[in-house]
Amino acid sequence: MMSRAASGFALVVSGSVLLGWQFDLPILRSILPGRAAMSPLTAVTFVLIATALWLETESSGGHRPIRWLARAAASLALLVGLVTVFGYDLGENLSLDQSRFLDRLGTDGIEPHTGLCFVLLSAALLLLDSESRPRVWPAQFILLISAVISLTSLLGYAYGAEAGYGLARYIPVALPTAATFFVLSVGTLWARPGRGLVAVVTADDQGGVLARRLLPAAILVPAFLGWLRLVAEHRGLLSTELGIAIMVVVSAVLLTALIVATCQSLHRVDLIRKAGERRLATQYATTAILGRASSLSEALPQILEAIGKNLDWSLAIHWSFDAEQHVLQCADTWMAPSGTGQALADQSRRMTFPNGVGLPGRIWSSGRSAWIVDVVRDTNFPRAPSATVDGLHGAFGFPVVGPSGFLGVMEFFSTEIREPDDALLEMFDAVGRQIGQFIERTIAQAELERARRAAEAGRLLQAQENEARRIARELHDDLGQGLALLTVKMDLLRQKPPEAADQLGARMQELLAHVRHLSSSVHDLSHQLHPSKLEQLGLVAAIGGLCRELTHHHGLKIEFTHDQMSAAISPDTALCLYRIAQEGLQNAIKHSGAQQAEVALNGAADAISLRIVDHGRGFDPRQLHGRSGLGLVSMRERVRFLGGEIAIDSPPSGGTRLYVRVPLREIVRETAPPRTG
Template structure:
């Protein structure tokens, strides 16, 4: 249609008569008519856009204004607006009255063709049919060279291009909504569609050919009109009979196919391991398969009609009937559960699924459904509900708040204990607060970052102690446990866990830790005082005594005498005692540790220990951070001292390995031997204070001590302190870790 309009406009622009009429010696199309045809084609091409309204109104206005010129005998100046017409004296450039009517109908049919209202779309299709009928009548008139009154004559002519444009536009309006109207019937996959597709082109073509032949015969052979009409009717009748016969053959083929399909469906229903039923359009049962009969223990005749309902439990009967009736009336799928009496008299729960059935032409023919015995599943669900209820009762009665958060940390569930522990009711928390919102403002950012690092790795955590700011502003402490819940594809669905109020325990532990810290500090201060007194007083006095004894030995005339030798022995003993006391002073308080750091102090201690104990120590160190605070370096140094003394005393070997290194956030120390070993659990529970002292020193600074030892397999002592923990979660031995 668009290209036809462009072709005609080119003919008008360049005065090519053949392009204006398409048929020699026939009236040509006017410029306004070609423009209206182009606008109509654009409306069809852009029918899903808002610009459709503009194009439709423009087509209507062109036709309406032209028709008004004829009615009012006035010239509005639109006839030769685009191209000057030199072919006509009367009404140059003006389209005919019937062409104007055709474009008015076309414009009105284009406007509502995509409306949301069914009535407007139906109105559009009716106007389209009228437009197409006008174009078809003009084409037939041209073809038969029959001047139908007022359609083909000067000043009222509907040209061939115009008639083609109106016909194509009318067809486009019908296809704008292919799921409705005659287009739906034409493309329907049923007997009606098949008949229409056969009869419409055949009847149209035969009628046109007969009409042309009869008209030609009337002119040349002077046939009577009655005989001509009879001949046309005979041809049309033959066409109808042929279409009916072909349709009957197709319907028979479809019926055979449908019967075969039904037969296969019945065979499948009999062999299926589930109960299957069918109903007709009267809502009565028409079929049940063998598993249904085996379940109920009744005959087919007893179950058909409404007999199947006799086995439904009385308490479920009305609900079951209402669900079926409502779904049947609405032609909707349904799902329901009811109790059905089994052959042994026991009522069993059945899950019934029903769907509507339609034949090939879309007609409703009833319902089909399946029934599955779900009694065992119902019992399991009931047991699970009872178990969950007991769990919730216990959870509500405990001091533990149970919670669930989504991957973004938003609470999706908390138990009612939250009101007693946190001061918030569950409805104030769920969907409104994140886990970090209950943490005090101070340290909240670090706490949030630490927890999200755990969530990202999908790790569980155990007995994490953290502060909780209650609704009234108090600070309490909670012990939190959590596990990740994953989806089938491995993505995180949520975290679930518990939070127990351990405020009293935390305060007691803090008090105990404070007391232990003070005792250790007092112990260290006393060791420092004694070490200084030994170094500054006793060692000096012993050194002076050794010097004096040496002077006395030299002043004896006969230094090789017995007295001289004894004085020399006393000097040597005094020197050894001085060295031992000095070593004891260094063990009590290492000045190298205070001024040179843990790495130098540990290396020097191992060297002195080797000299005094006569053993070998393989000392290695690397990546030890400089400037490690004394409150962290001192516990490591004391562990080294205690571990080497115990190894030299109990291992039975004289070769040891010491390793000191840094690893980003912490500093670690291992002391290893391949000696006799011991039972670490028994030693921990014993009365000795060595291991207990090491553990307590490290615990106070957030460190760890692990002992791996078995009889005759050696011992490894591992100590770790965090010098840059970055948060609560990274320096607690019970927190999340890959160690399990």
């Protein structure tokens, strides 16, 4: 935009000058009566440079035909400048523009200043996209030289110094010429605003702000003071020495004031930047807490602390919505290490707030974050006396809103009187919605977990009932009928004992065999209820015996290994690992179709681990939730009771791997002797 404006300015000035020469209007040629006029060739050359600048601006995207036209126009202007400069260097004025306006131009042509500036401007246009070193653009330095030369001529006109805008015996630079050179130099600098020096000045960072503040003052203040001093000296108000002294003092004062104002502005910008960084850090910390927390009791106190610490608040209070009483009640508080806010926190724990009352009620009513500059002076803050005791003043709060609606309020207090921060309030409106979603999601997950556990407990009770029925059937059908038959045989033997001794011995052997069968049935049933080997021989021997027994009865080849197992294992832990091994191997026999399995029992410094692997067809454990899988539920509950871990990996057709780990700290607790007395 600035480059096009500079091109337009040059075209208007050049056109006016050409009209002035065509119709003999001196005011259009020189602006100031009696001063040097812009020559016709100078005006035509300005048209070429302005056209080249306009085309370069249009071709910044890489349009080659327009770029070639721009370069052609700049080359013609460069030719005019070089011919003029070399002509003066040879001591001859080539008078390129005297052919048509000889009677009005006299003997002089384009002045040396003008020729040099044409060379600089056109060279800069030709080198506009050339980079001598990384991020170094020679065209910009060339344009600065042109701007300095033209600015010197402008100041010469402003100060009325003939030598300031003329060179030796040659005609001085015309005012329109100097002004057009300066505007074109600045406009060409802005033709590529994202590069070099211009990029620094136009940047949105602190360096750009400082440059935009100081550069205009660095140019205008000395120029104005110099003009003021000359006026005072010409009118006899000041001597030269005093004028210089006053100019130096005023320059120092003005520049100092400008620097102080700039420093204050940069300080405010830095404070805003730091506040933004603290807001982002707070939002990140809150999101991180919500991401890793597993419960409300874990997350909400940490959120209060994170917001309070990151944003320098002294007290934080969480108010939860009581749907039955339709009030807000204090759910949690946090105080900075200084302990400021104890009185307000104590009063808040004893209070409830209805809709519209106090800061929590006000936020509840509006559904948006709210700010109080000074709670002590606020007319709708019932806890003002406690805040006065604690020295608290500034406060803000935001609503906690979930998908189902309003859930509560979080409010924060400071010992400082703080002005409202709209960006902070807007951010915490979003944070409140995040917290609300987390609260409702956590509550829903807890309800789902309770329902799942209730369902699993019901299924476990049903399984226990089924097991009790099976034992009752075995007692009735096997032991009961066997004992009844034994009773009948013994009664028959009593009523009609055999006369021969060998017959009596045979009958007694038959009864003994029946008794042994009943004893074996009782032993098997007792072993199913509680394995006696576990208490008598220990966990390693019990699991080893289980593996041999299952191999003998079912043909499943089981490889059992153990390593660094302690002899002192608590009964609960031993029973847990034995039952899991029993259930896992029975599942492999019933469902996997495997011919081989591996059982490994390993002890470590802090835990005992059990690993069961079969090479069968596998299954998807997720498909068992809610249907069957009571064995898996029982295993999980046993491990959870001991504070351990259980993992099941069973890809289809990839076998099943069961891993259990029980920590030794639980074993130590369990094996500790009971207290007496």
